[in-house]
Amino acid sequence: MDKREAASMTRRVRLVGDGVENPANARALMDAAAMFGAACAFRDTRGLLAAWDAERGGELDLIDTNSLIDQQWPIVAVENTLGASIVFGATLPGTQASIVVGGERLGIRADLLRAAARTVSIPMFGRGVNTLNVAAAAAVALYYLMAGRGLAPRLARRPEERRPALLLSRPKDHVEAGSAIRSAAAFGWRTVGLDDSSRVWYGVNRGVTAEGRAAARSHRNLIRVLPMTTGSKLAFRRIVVAGARIDGPPIHRVNLAGRDTLLVIPDEGEAGMPSFNSLGGSVERARIDLSVPTLHYRYRLVATIVMAEAARQTGLRPAGQPRLPGRRGLTYESTLSTVATGGAEEVDPAVLKAY
Numbered sequence: 001m002d003k004r005e006a007a008s009m010t011r012r013v014r015l016v017g018d019g020v021e022n023p024a025n026a027r028a029l030m031d032a033a034a035m036f037g038a039a040c041a042f043r044d045t046r047g048l049l050a051a052w053d054a055e056r057g058g059e060l061d062l063i064d065t066n067s068l069i070d071q072q073w074p075i076v077a078v079e080n081t082l083g084a085s086i087v088f089g090a091t092l093p094g095t096q097a098s099i100v101v102g103g104e105r106l107g108i109r110a111d112l113l114r115a116a117a118r119t120v121s122i123p124m125f126g127r128g129v130n131t132l133n134v135a136a137a138a139a140v141a142l143y144y145l146m147a148g149r150g151l152a153p154r155l156a157r158r159p160e161e162r163r164p165a166l167l168l169s170r171p172k173d174h175v176e177a178g179s180a181i182r183s184a185a186a187f188g189w190r191t192v193g194l195d196d197s198s199r200v201w202y203g204v205n206r207g208v209t210a211e212g213r214a215a216a217r218s219h220r221n222l223i224r225v226l227p228m229t230t231g232s233k234l235a236f237r238r239i240v241v242a243g244a245r246i247d248g249p250p251i252h253r254v255n256l257a258g259r260d261t262l263l264v265i266p267d268e269g270e271a272g273m274p275s276f277n278s279l280g281g282s283v284e285r286a287r288i289d290l291s292v293p294t295l296h297y298r299y300r301l302v303a304t305i306v307m308a309e310a311a312r313q314t315g316l317r318p319a320g321q322p323r324l325p326g327r328r329g330l331t332y333e334s335t336l337s338t339v340a341t342g343g344a345e346e347v348d349p350a351v352l353k354a355y
Helices: 001-010 023-035 048-055 110-116 134-147 174-186 210-218 299-314 332-339
Strands: 013-017 041-045 076-080 095-103 116-121 165-169 191-195 223-227 238-243 261-266 282-287 346-347
Touching: 013 134, 023 041, 023 048, 023 299, 076 110, 076 134, 095 134, 134 174, 134 299, 165 174, 165 299, 174 191, 174 223, 174 261, 174 299, 223 282, 238 299, 261 299
Parallel strands: 013 041, 013 095, 076 095, 076 116, 165 191, 165 261, 191 223, 238 261, 238 282
Antiparallel strands: 223 346
């Protein structure tokens, strides 16, 4: 643990969901806060408490507007709005702060945006999906803000040529898998490998209507999900396995970029992960530093943090520079296609927004 990481342990942070409606997202937000040792509260403007009591009951920490707009707890709003700072290089305004994320449909309300000491944004690169699940966005914000590393985003003329291939390995819940695929699409991946050994995705009724499937076939910006396996050798020079319980250096110190790189994100929620040594190439490992990695693990949260860091390292196109034409050669998408164990499923981005 470096000095900045040690200093982050002395900060007091509360995560606040503003206008969250879905109890499942509220529980995921509570887990995101707990992973980083933060408190979690909700400003209920959209009937969350009623839905919470009807579905589950139990404790739900609510906060009113006056208590939230407290100068002793400056607000850091996580919202992709004009003038926001990129979260990768952002830090907290003091030793304690409220990190606020907005509800699923309407985001953070205007009164809190006006009261915010800082507003930070998470860069989105997707053409069909431009938002993350609210809990996934909160996890990314907590990771960068609480560590206080001030990691600047890389600038690259052709960032798409530095993008690694992505393999989501053995997720154990279809909602967590769907939310991770949504994150991949939002960060700019158009093709994702999926090892569905737990059988939560392919051939499973995920509640998608026939109309949704028809829309998936006609949508212009489809996300391709390729069936793969982590039990066989794959044609990549470098393989990086990243997660919260992986024995390796901190993720920001490991190079995640490069189209000859396969980034593997395993579901670490249960014992019995594969060794990954059979994947071939040079296998490296990288770890996300969490305050409580064992008690509050959620696949979507860890996977989205890994993807955010990969996106930061892959780079942002300089402001005002148009997209340059691609150059010849294998891309991460074509390499993934050569190692897939079956045909791709094409998923409509509108369907992913339900996760």
